[in-house]
Amino acid sequence: MGPRDAQLLAVLLVLGLCALAGGEKPSPCQCSRLSPQKRKNCGFPGITSDQCFDKGCCFDSRVAGVPWCFEPLPKQESEQCVMEVSARRDCGYRGISPEECASRNCCFSNLIFEVPWCFYPKSVEDCHY
Template sequence: MNICAILLAVVASLGVGFAEDCHVAPIFRKECGWIGITPEKCESQGCCYDSSISGGAKWCFEKSKSECDVLPKYRKECGYSNITKYICEGGERKCCFNPNARGENVKWCFQKSDGKEVLGECHVAPIYREECGWTGISETDCVSKSCCYDSSIQEPDVKWCFKTAIRECEVLPNYRMECGWEGITKEACQTKGCCWNSNTSGGAKWCFKKKSA
């Protein structure tokens, strides 16, 4: 049994929770391997392995650095055009480097967070966003619905108008515990007091228990 399997077994025995240092949303993941790397080889390098999310998400990645988990809209410049990862993270800068998101004026080298940005109700990683508008909705119309608007990430399927954060439901597929049944509807799931997230495929649970406090 590999390390991830052991961790998940522990999670299941303790209730809803997860290994925080490996619970990293795709947009924040930093490569720690190569295409085809095995879970065993990845973990032997002190990295995390999670193959539950398809569609280009990194499966072997570095453990969480929460001070660098900042979405593009909230990043403060710490470099210049075409700066390298080595220069950005090293020397006197010691900044964060993340090239995962593409969009107009997205900063790849940015200052570490003091924690205030990520606590905002609109600081929601794409994988957790719940639709709150429609294709082409304007920022004005979105905000008038008391929703969040963030068009800084110009990747396929990323929602720009979405509901404010529901932190207890920000659980990646690998860590979700079933809270429904096959074919359960969103309404039935939420009536049970559970979380609903249909943003991921590949057998991921869409109806699952909330995170423990």
């Protein structure tokens, strides 16, 4: 095997490892709590649910006219905290610390401005694939 073959083998090995590591199936809440109108396409026409989940995306074919394979909501520390920003209900006050928010048994995420950073959790009973 020559140097060129070794380079090709190395590239194929890296691509294979990336494919294996890339797709962690999102949680049910990351998928079912996203409004169909806000879905961002993550697949291609004819993609299967297994192929979609392998990419780390959500799959739901029950709504026509929107992507069936779509990007999940961001992961949170707790499943109860996974929700669209518009679903957040304020549980604190402006400038609340993560510790004070946690003492209220609420969720904290300060990644988006102009929305509540400390917000009430939601039951995970409504989450499904």
